[in-house]
Amino acid sequence: MNHPQKPAATTSWLDRFRRVSARNRAFPRHSCALRASLLLPEKALSLDGVVTELSRSGARYREASRYILDRRGSPVVIELPGVALAGVIVNVSPAGYGVRLDDVMDEDLLQGVLNRRDAFPGWREQGDAA
Secondary structure (H helix, E strand, O other), rough: OOOOOOOOOOOHHHHHHHHHHHHHOOOEEEEEEEEEEEEHHHHEEEEEEEEEOOOOOOEEEEOOOOOOOOOOOOOEEEOOOEEEEEEEEEEEEEEEEEEEEOOOOOOHHHHHOOOOOOOOOOOOOOOOOO
């Protein structure tokens, strides 16, 4: 007996979740690789790492260490070249810390930070000449 085959799943649940999450965001995220420090003022601690995503209202920060500790709820300051962004860690994953910024960043400031080529030497966006 020939049974009809179920259609193959074309998208995973994670892909569907990402699309829904992206639609619910107030501001679009921008992929980047910006050298930064994450300051935890309450613990007098500074962690070196990289901002991998940035928007007007948040950032994804990946510390340079092998392990990521659950620091959810901790107030932080992300120090980038020329700017310090205060916020709170709202998400922790293997990709890094999700930080909600205390204040919405001006679009011009966001573009200025994203366009700094000297922030992480050697970084090239897709399509840039090597």
